[in-house]
Amino acid sequence: MEKIYRGMQNGAETINANFEEIGGLKVITPTLETGFTKFSDGQAPRLLIVGRSVELQGAIKNSSIIKAGSSITVGTIPKEYAPKGMKDTVNQASSNFEFNLTVDYTGAIKVSRYRDSGFVDMGVDTWITLSSNWLIG
Numbered sequence: 001m002e003k004i005y006r007g008m009q010n011g012a013e014t015i016n017a018n019f020e021e022i023g024g025l026k027v028i029t030p031t032l033e034t035g036f037t038k039f040s041d042g043q044a045p046r047l048l049i050v051g052r053s054v055e056l057q058g059a060i061k062n063s064s065i066i067k068a069g070s071s072i073t074v075g076t077i078p079k080e081y082a083p084k085g086m087k088d089t090v091n092q093a094s095s096n097f098e099f100n101l102t103v104d105y106t107g108a109i110k111v112s113r114y115r116d117s118g119f120v121d122m123g124v125d126t127w128i129t130l131s132s133n134w135l136i137g
Contacts, residue, residue: 025050030075030109030130035063045130047077054081055133056103066122071102071112074128082107083134094127103132 002014026049038044038060045058056077066072082105091101093114099122102110109130114122122128 028078028081030056030077032060032075033073036060036074036128037063039127045075047081049081049136052135052137053133054083054136056109056130059127059129061125061128062122063124065124066111066114068114068119068121070114071110073108073110075109077103077107077109079105079107081136083136087132087134089132091129091131092127093122093129097122097126099128101130101132103134 028047028049030045030047032038032045038058040059043059045056045060048055048057060074062074083103085105087103089101090098093099095116097114097116097120099111099115100113102108102112104110111122111128114120114126
């Protein structure tokens, strides 16, 4: 890896070369299950990979009611980018609601425990954020 300094003639090229050396940026679109679509163009779900670092981001919506207390697979990512075990995070949903987001070692993306002060049905077109990160390898 080459050092970058102010006034460097090949600065941009050197930055790109260094970035490629550490693994570059890969962007992968998760496969969504039937009944789930991107929430909007600006929030399309994606997986960002730089070296060993993986970040899931974006938002989706559902086309049918999901019953209270359910755990449902909403999509998948390639297994080679999945965490070694289960990665759980609490994410924001529409209004004051929140839910557990799980990405497991098979690459399954799951939503469960949709709640406000207690478990409730998840209504149609709910804003379901996808925000989690982990290391691989």
